[in-house]
Amino acid sequence: MSSALPAGLLVSGLLAYCRTGFEKELAAELDELAASAGLIGHVRAKPGTGFAVYQSLEALPATAFEDLADWRRPVFARQLLLWFAHITDLPERDRASPLRDAVKASRQRFGALVLETPDTDEAKQRSGFCRRFTAPLSRTLEQAGALRPDQTDLPVLHVMFESATTAWLAAAMPQDSSPWPMGIPRLRMPGGAPSRSTLKLSEAFITLLSEDERQTSLRAGLRAVDLGASPGGWTWQLASRGLHVTAVDNGPLSASVMATGMVEHLRADGFTWRPPRAVEWMVCDMVEQPSRIAALVADWIATGRCRRSIFNLKLPMKRRLDAVAQCRALIHKRLASVGPYDLRIKHLYHDREEVTAYLALRR
Ligand SMILES: C[S@@+](CC[C@H](N)C(=O)[O-])C[C@H]1O[C@@H](n2cnc3c(N)ncnc32)[C@H](O)[C@@H]1O
Incomplete structure (x- = not known):
């Protein structure tokens, strides 16, 4: 596991993505992982949502999650992140400001930004919004000094839109997290191969x-x-x-x-x-x-x-x-x-x- 996890970042827990229908299994894995590291908290996972959350009883330095924040460990996780803010009631006309304020409040700088949704039919309708909103949000965060694309050793900031008005802010080190947005590798079917498998x-x-x-x-x-x-x-x-x-x-x-x-x-x-x-x-x-x-x-x-x-x-x-x-x-x-x-x-x-x-x- 990475020793480069930002010690100054206060983390509220783990956020992980999965195929819909596997939230229960993922939640049980997160619970077990956290317990094995001596953390006290609880898991939340609603069937059909495509993600599960582990919430620690109190926010802890990211280093407390050092041994468990590797996405390769839980079988059912497509992605595993350290979340530090859950923002509800995002106003439709200005989503950027509350997100910027929450990132600034974390006092953490990030080297890259990823906007994503869970992998559900309902959430996929927001993927166009995620694409369009990436550039304006990047600009806002850069202006606030929270996003430094020139510094590749900084963690990646993931903004996961659970709904149009609710977002999770989470951090990941590139070596510990899935390299693909939403944890989904988009592979092209090679010509000549006989089956999608x-x-x-x-x-x-x-x-x-x-x-x-x-x-x-x-x-x-x-x-x-x-x-x-x-x-x-x-x-x-x-x-x-x-x-x-x-x-x-x-x-x-x-x-x-x-x-x-x-x-x-x-x-x-x-x-x-x-x-x-x-x-x-x-x-x-x-x-x-x-x-x-x-x-x-x-x-x-x-x-x-x-x-x-x-x-x-x-x-x-x-x-x-x-x-x-x-x-x-x-x-x-x-x-x-x-x-x-x-x-x-x-x-x-x-x-x-x-x-x-x-x-x-x-x-
Ligand atoms: C899911 S398909 C395999 C698909 C294959 N991996 C592909 O990419 O095209 C499962 C295959 O296992 C074969 N199979 C099942 N039991 C078997 C056995 N005891 N010995 C050999 N093949 C078996 C079936 O005939 C079937 O073609």
Whole structure:
């Protein structure tokens, strides 16, 4: 976590965004995170709003949140911010002045400004307003000395419009927060990829792996296995980067995927098939019970059949957090004696009733 969190900023709590319908899970995660850091407060989350808030009993220096303000930690958070003001009754004819006053009252300077809304159909109607209002609000904040775009080491100011008259002001350090507005990476569907689920693996690569890990592991010439590959969206992601892919599925692979010349298609059962020699990647998108997938992936990693894996865990509608915790426990049981490992689990923008995970032994 960053040591660059502004010590002088008084923070009221955590503000996090999620897919609508996942507010309860996100709130429970924020509550647990805050409790693990010894904070006292409560969570607020209304179903269908696309965000959750943790409010500390008293405002605390930002450094009190140092160990928990990393957006990668909560599975269901698309973004995680430190909020310091909640402004209601914004007047329609002059929203800038009360926002400027609240930012000035924080005594914190910011290096960049992001205006956003939760990801709901209702709130999306305000995205045009956010675009139009960015330049005038930036000017107002710059004139007040609160926004210094030349100072990139300063935190980013997020203004989240919950409604036309209500906004949350929050701070984030770039290295600890999602780099995309609203926490949503806007990925273009690549020509030649056979299914939209190709975007899920692409998002997983940029969300779950570091730049270094991408460079090391997505090199041309390396080998990968895709379990449950049909019609081939994930296989295409790997093949288009020059990896040789064994695609395991009884279903067909699209012609565009086979045309890459990088793919061998095997009609076999993904649960029992094993590669003749170790591969860099095993990816898995089979629709099955999450605990079965977790056990399979952990076994491939433990026995050295692959170095790393990205896999999808389909969640039950209820008790989603329990399902994720059960998978974590299963993986831990299998790998604890093998060595330290990295397990990163995220509810990606392209995930619906599922989460995507990365697993590798640490070297
Ligand atoms: C969600 S789809 C995969 C989509 C794929 N990732 C893509 O991007 O095009 C799930 C696939 O898993 C396959 N599948 C399910 N159980 C399997 C098993 N035991 N062995 C191999 N494939 C399996 C299904 O045939 C189906 O094609």
